[in-house]
Amino acid sequence: MAADIVIHNGLLLTMAPDLAVIENGAVLIRDSIISKVGKTEAFDLGQANMQIDARGGIIMPGLVNCHTHMPMSMFRGMADDLPLDVWLNERIFPAEAKHINPGSVGKWSLHSCKEMLLAGTTTCCDGYFFEAAAVGAMVESGIRAVAGQGVIDFPAPGVPDPGQNIRAAQEFVNRIKNLSDRITPSIFCHSPYTCSKKTLVAAKQAAEDAGILFQIHVAETKKEAQMIKGLKNRSVISYLADLGLLNEKTLLVHSVWITDADIEIIQKRAARVAHCPESNMKLASGIAPVPRMVDAGIAVGLGTDGCASNNDHDLFSEMDMAAKLHKVACMDPCVMDARTCLKMATIEGARAIGLDRKIGSIERGKKADIIIVDVNKPHMVPMYDPFSSLVYSAKSSDVSWVMVDGIVRVRDGNLV
């Protein structure tokens, strides 16, 4: 007999294309797959092996964090309120050189996985060095992840010879590609200013050969945009586009210093974007033109970035921050409405990292990555509109149940 689970008695936000909301909704999960979605009354609860009573809470897809450096939780709060170059060159790089090894990467990645699961994040897209050790933590925790081995033209943790950076990334991909259905390998190129043209092209080619996502930090700071402009006489986006790096399997992380012409290029090449509002604000990098990218139909997901620049892995606060930041930046309270923000944290995030056929919404045939949000708390009452409540009032601590791939990972607010 199949291991059926029914989650019932909740307000079900499908995040399907019609954004259907089902009152007193239920979901049937069979062998990690969503096999039925509807009103609770249409389910025979007694038939299931396990019933999860949402107690009137919100049943919704697990959140998708499109940009993390999981091991960096070890540096959470180590260096704040500093100029960017001091922060990076005098604090973060030396700390990484000293403390990054497979053991610490595994330990702090597991810590980050736990933090994310407790906060309702069921999928993350990560990039770092010794990424195989991070993958070990992902598998242990049960989280779903896209995991990218870092590529940079400097001696890096685990890759002392930059001449071996592409080979190391390829070895990582081959090593983990069949490890777990929940782990998707990726190549994470650090940036256009730390990788040569040759490295950028070779890294993208390696990703294409493997049919996997290519991630890259892009146009994060004004300084970077000016540097590329000076060296290449074009925008960062144009430069990457001209190298043939932009397609639907490219995730452009940050994309702060971009123009309308750049947005058109991104849209035409169908490249994806990870928006990290809290990190961009805390480091004073700038404000990405996200409303215009969303209007152009670009898949934009939300990312927390690493814990040294945020300092947490909390997509609920990221949604709230994104909504409010762009309203004030555009001087328009109508932009980045609650539905747009919730889509960015779920289905659009899944689209950004190439997993939208598998996750990001509660629809028949998709993987059962589902969370329950408790609404029985003063800050969630009254609830006129669940999208508003989730974006503007909910805290990650309101997440009561988390299921990844049909397996319960958080129960009543505690890790299983």
Place this chain on the structure above:
Amino acid sequence: MAADIVIHNGLLLTMAPDLAVIENGAVLIRDSIISKVGKTEAFDLGQANMQIDARGGIIMPGLVNCHTHMPMSMFRGMADDLPLDVWLNERIFPAEAKHINPGSVGKWSLHSCKEMLLAGTTTCCDGYFFEAAAVGAMVESGIRAVAGQGVIDFPAPGVPDPGQNIRAAQEFVNRIKNLSDRITPSIFCHSPYTCSKKTLVAAKQAAEDAGILFQIHVAETKKEAQMIKGLKNRSVISYLADLGLLNEKTLLVHSVWITDADIEIIQKRAARVAHCPESNMKLASGIAPVPRMVDAGIAVGLGTDGCASNNDHDLFSEMDMAAKLHKVACMDPCVMDARTCLKMATIEGARAIGLDRKIGSIERGKKADIIIVDVNKPHMVPMYDPFSSLVYSAKSSDVSWVMVDGIVRVRDGNLV
């Protein structure tokens, strides 16, 4: 024998002028007053009637919310993502006209008090209509509050004849001034654009006569600033200053559209400011020049504003938002550092509302308004610096104990 309480075994953030942090610290409370602060080893725990073990958490002053409209929690999430005039004129004002009465004000004020206490806020500065009903809820909940009866030159809930608005405010002040040591009356003038010159002057005079705080929404929107400029040929701040409205007992709420000259006026008159970053962002009002005000030595506190424009009463997210907003707005990651933000939410907030001799820090002789923040959660680990952890990583749900006036109101995360 006195009812002594000792809170011990925590990292004690005094928020005293030297921002002293005491490892393994303890506080002795006698008859609602802090009577001793120091290392746990210097206390005879067995002598106390009650011991509260902070279990390594952070012991700190309760947070001070400098601007609320408590009953508006009834409208939480009712109208979001709308143009300001539609939001106010088509949604909020009609809803207020229909639903505001002493019963609803009392009910939803109590709801807001509970939300605030659970989130570590021990004092709020409120302004609304039927404020006496809000005061009833404040007293019932045990929160400390400055409570202001609204004054506006339109028919208002409970004051159908605007000609009676000053008299109604005075009656409110007389009615509650001796009600409780925890409740301080105030007069809350809505704004320079909804009150005539005559009303503004009379309301401030009534506040001066009673020796109490005068609150007013000021320069919230560009439209307001332009209107006053057109009508009075000067800035909003100049206009109020010329009317004699600015002194150390005046709280200027919002203060978004102000110039350096206005900041100089505010500083010279020693007026106070309530900064509401989330509300200003969500309504796309603008970004107040807070770092410049802080640099000028002006007492600036943080406020959540009402739940129709935020949508919660959470000073932890407000601190985080304030820090990040101003960094990106100034393109400088050094402004609004963690210590500055935590001061705004505690001692500077207390100074803004005139209660800094009573609350806002853990010092001998002050009232025992104290909270404990649990740090034993993944998102709070590691902790290099408690100020950073509180501003950039903590959530209001991490508050485990809340004491107001020496009385425990939240215990292990639940209302007593």
